[in-house]
Amino acid sequence: MSKWKTKVERAIDRLTGDHQSLRRFAEANVAAIESALEGKGPDDKARDPRAGARAVVNIASVHVPTFCQRSRNRQHPAYLNSYDLGKTKVRVGSDPPKDHWKSREIVDHALAPLHGQPMNKVYYAAAELNGAGIRFYGDVCLVLKRDEVPPETKAIDRNSYDVLRAPFSNTVEKLPDHPRQQAARRHILSALSGSFDNDLKTMGAVKVLVTTGERDRRFSTGQISGGVLDDEDYIEILKIGSFDTNGVEAARLSAAEVALEGHVEQRMQSRHPPSHEARQWLTERRAATQALADAGIDIVVVATLGRVKS
Amino acid sequence: MVAEDENPELLWRIDSWDSAAGRAFLSRRLPDGDQDPQLDQSAVFVAPPFFQPEPLASRAPGLGATRGTFQAGLFLAAGEVGFATLDDAIAFIRRGYKAQGADPFSGAPGVRGSGPEGRGGPALAIRLPELPRGPLDDAIAGVVMQFSKCVGEAKLGQTAIRVKWDAPAPAALQQMRGMLAAAGQALVIEMLECFPFKGSTADFIAWSAVAHSLGMQLSRLGLWFDVKDAVAGMFDPDKLPAKVLAEMFALGLPQGFEKDPDHDKPWRIIELLFLRPHWAPWDLQRADGADLYSELGRYPLPLAMAERYRAGGKFGRNDPTVLTLMSRWFSHPAGIADAAVLDRALLLFGGACVTVGALQRDNPAYRPWWVDQNARLLQEFEGRLAQDTWAWIAAQLPDRAFHSDLEQLLRTIPHVWAQVAEAQASDDVKRPWPEELKDHDTLMLENELGDVIADLEAQPGQADDQRKPAAA
Numbered sequence: 001m002s003k004w005k006t007k008v009e010r011a012i013d014r015l016t017g018d019h020q021s022l023r024r025f026a027e028a029n030v031a032a033i034e035s036a037l038e039g040k041g042p043d044d045k046a047r048d049p050r051a052g053a054r055a056v057v058n059i060a061s062v063h064v065p066t067f068c069q070r071s072r073n074r075q076h077p078a079y080l081n082s083y084d085l086g087k088t089k090v091r092v093g094s095d096p097p098k099d100h101w102k103s104r105e106i107v108d109h110a111l112a113p114l115h116g117q118p119m120n121k122v123y124y125a126a127a128e129l130n131g132a133g134i135r136f137y138g139d140v141c142l143v144l145k146r147d148e149v150p151p152e153t154k155a156i157d158r159n160s161y162d163v164l165r166a167p168f169s170n171t172v173e174k175l176p177d178h179p180r181q182q183a184a185r186r187h188i189l190s191a192l193s194g195s196f197d198n199d200l201k202t203m204g205a206v207k208v209l210v211t212t213g214e215r216d217r218r219f220s221t222g223q224i225s226g227g228v229l230d231d232e233d234y235i236e237i238l239k240i241g242s243f244d245t246n247g248v249e250a251a252r253l254s255a256a257e258v259a260l261e262g263h264v265e266q267r268m269q270s271r272h273p274p275s276h277e278a279r280q281w282l283t284e285r286r287a288a289t290q291a292l293a294d295a296g297i298d299i300v301v302v303a304t305l306g307r308v309k310s
Numbered sequence: 311m312v313a314e315d316e317n318p319e320l321l322w323r324i325d326s327w328d329s330a331a332g333r334a335f336l337s338r339r340l341p342d343g344d345q346d347p348q349l350d351q352s353a354v355f356v357a358p359p360f361f362q363p364e365p366l367a368s369r370a371p372g373l374g375a376t377r378g379t380f381q382a383g384l385f386l387a388a389g390e391v392g393f394a395t396l397d398d399a400i401a402f403i404r405r406g407y408k409a410q411g412a413d414p415f416s417g418a419p420g421v422r423g424s425g426p427e428g429r430g431g432p433a434l435a436i437r438l439p440e441l442p443r444g445p446l447d448d449a450i451a452g453v454v455m456q457f458s459k460c461v462g463e464a465k466l467g468q469t470a471i472r473v474k475w476d477a478p479a480p481a482a483l484q485q486m487r488g489m490l491a492a493a494g495q496a497l498v499i500e501m502l503e504c505f506p507f508k509g510s511t512a513d514f515i516a517w518s519a520v521a522h523s524l525g526m527q528l529s530r531l532g533l534w535f536d537v538k539d540a541v542a543g544m545f546d547p548d549k550l551p552a553k554v555l556a557e558m559f560a561l562g563l564p565q566g567f568e569k570d571p572d573h574d575k576p577w578r579i580i581e582l583l584f585l586r587p588h589w590a591p592w593d594l595q596r597a598d599g600a601d602l603y604s605e606l607g608r609y610p611l612p613l614a615m616a617e618r619y620r621a622g623g624k625f626g627r628n629d630p631t632v633l634t635l636m637s638r639w640f641s642h643p644a645g646i647a648d649a650a651v652l653d654r655a656l657l658l659f660g661g662a663c664v665t666v667g668a669l670q671r672d673n674p675a676y677r678p679w680w681v682d683q684n685a686r687l688l689q690e691f692e693g694r695l696a697q698d699t700w701a702w703i704a705a706q707l708p709d710r711a712f713h714s715d716l717e718q719l720l721r722t723i724p725h726v727w728a729q730v731a732e733a734q735a736s737d738d739v740k741r742p743w744p745e746e747l748k749d750h751d752t753l754m755l756e757n758e759l760g761d762v763i764a765d766l767e768a769q770p771g772q773a774d775d776q777r778k779p780a781a782a
Contacts, residue, residue: 007761010761057378059378059379060328060330060331060333060379061331062330062331062410063330063331063379063730066730066731069731070731075733076735077735080379080730080733081377081378081736082376082377082378082379082380083736083739084733084734084735084736085379085381085730085733086736087733087734087735087736087737088729088730088732088733088734089726089729090381090726090727090729090730090733091381091726092327092329092381092384092406092719092722092723092726093384093385093386093391093719094385094386094387095385096382096383096385096390097385097389103349103373103382104373104376104377104382108377109741109743109744110744112741112743112744113743113744118738118739118740119739119740119741120736120737120738120739121738122377124374124377124378134371136333136335136355136357136371136375137333137375137378137380138331138333138378138379139357159370159371159374160374161349161370161371161373161374162370164349164370164373165349165350165368165370166350167758167759168759168763169349169350170758171754171755171758171759172755174754175751175754179744179745180747180748180751182744182745183744183745183746183747183748183751184747184751184755185744186743186744186745186746186747187746187747187752187755187763188755188759188763191762191763191764192762192763232366232367232368232370232371242735260359260360264359268667269671270668271668271672272668273664273665273667273668273702274359275359275705275706276408276636276637276640276706277332277358277359277361277404277407277408278358278359278360279602279603279664280358280407280408280411280603280637281332281358281359282359282603283603283604283607286604287604
């Protein structure tokens, strides 16, 4: 039995105890979550290639035209991570003092044995079902094609930075030196990891089950989707290598942000024009969707998490 | 020992920041120092369009963001930057966002070059209008100087100094029409110099979209006739007679133009290039205000002043536009070196383009058809437009002054991001992997953390109870 199968069984044990009826609901819900993440409808046996969990990357509108332009010009990498930006010195202000701000290196280093690649080769993504990704990181959610994410790609059941937070950090810091602490972080992250193809669906089931708690009701697709990626609580995907517009299946926009666009547009028709930055934001959103459309990428507004559509 | 709340180092600091996107994670804390950052404290997230602070349970999402376009922290040579209040920190993020400005656009159209027989382009030899300083310009220059003075007085780590952009006296505002007309004149001249004299039809189509947009803006502002006549009057009929002008601009004129009754008048050529074929009074009431910024983002700044707004040096491929100028002024008005009367006139022009739509929707009497034919209505329109334009511009200018080092950082943002277009793949970062955890440490971890980190992978033949972690 795989690690994640065991984890989901134990989660059910903890949640339902001796209540057999609750156990049956929990088992049925786990099956439903796994089906949804695999891309099967509630009553379907076959996998719908348009549905199921995807790796997504959120990017701010202002960066989308450059991403599309770099893709068009075949500049590699088209999508840039922090190591690429660091090489180009895309940084406002001075560099941090030498010994400051090592947190990213600490986490990336502890993750390295999991994926086996140089740290700079990882392009972080999140697992998403029907939502619009991690909105903090950007208002445009790029949904990667399935073949952009090889089956053996590693997933972590949470933000890997959590290894620097309590309770993990309190325990790790009891170890006396940095090498042992890093070994502990490596161990923790390994325990929280699985493969995109084999484990993600069960990893998602544990996450949704644990965050939702015991219940004698069945989950809706929207509840499953909301549980897989809930605001700042997500499943992290360690994608190896960058991607360009050819690797993007669709771009999703959240209904909340589209409503904001409507609000700014409404202000434009009123006696009190909106602020410069609101107009700038709206213009960037339009430039982004135009660039994506020019690249042949579908744009989907996520109006409800219950939609099984990329 | 200083109580933490009284520690002057306890300030609002940037955990991570995408300065181009205006997105940032902030937390109130001491500098992180050389220890691992403490993530278990609340943080705040802000983003455009409204920059409302949104509380987060931890700093982890912010630090996680540093794997993409967010930079980790903000530092000066003196150390990590801190802001005395959350409002100050958010104002800084907001101004950084505005600094970026016009990058989504492909920039100004056209290629500066000469036309038939080496004429056209710079060889048009039209000099920009002399702009005498007047009371309105003096008033604007005065409030900018006041802002600069506040920048000089602001201190790092202390509350930023609040500033107000007082409205110029009503008498001074009467000068606005002249400044708007001068700005419009400079923009039309620049467009004429950018005309694709030797270009293809496609080049002309790209140019004409911008030219007609500019013509329509000038009409909305009630300036078209003044600007057209002023520019036409700048051609020296001895050096560039209308017939030669018609040959130079033939790509943009109708066939059989020589039969036009006014074919020998330069104003007629300008009219056809900028407005007449698309003159549609019903279109003057803008239906879609969202397009305005993409239009302002394509009006090229006059060459003589463009360089002080160009971002990114060798990476700055886009020519600066009116929107670039507005963005720089709204972000860091004290940092624009050698700003002159025309800079301020173009700022007013951009602001007037924003406010005129609301004014004309508010009352049809302010629309061009009336204003162009009724001097009293025109006067009333000009007064309202001047007031509304200054009120809007004043609301976009910074409401507080930071220390000059921070103001300087705001200036660098467009230059920093201009490099992304040329970014290359990073070099491989290889380090020896962390070692495997020793058994006794594994036991300690499993005792403390339980199932969540236990190695539950079943080995063939391994009993279930052997896989279970030690009881906590």
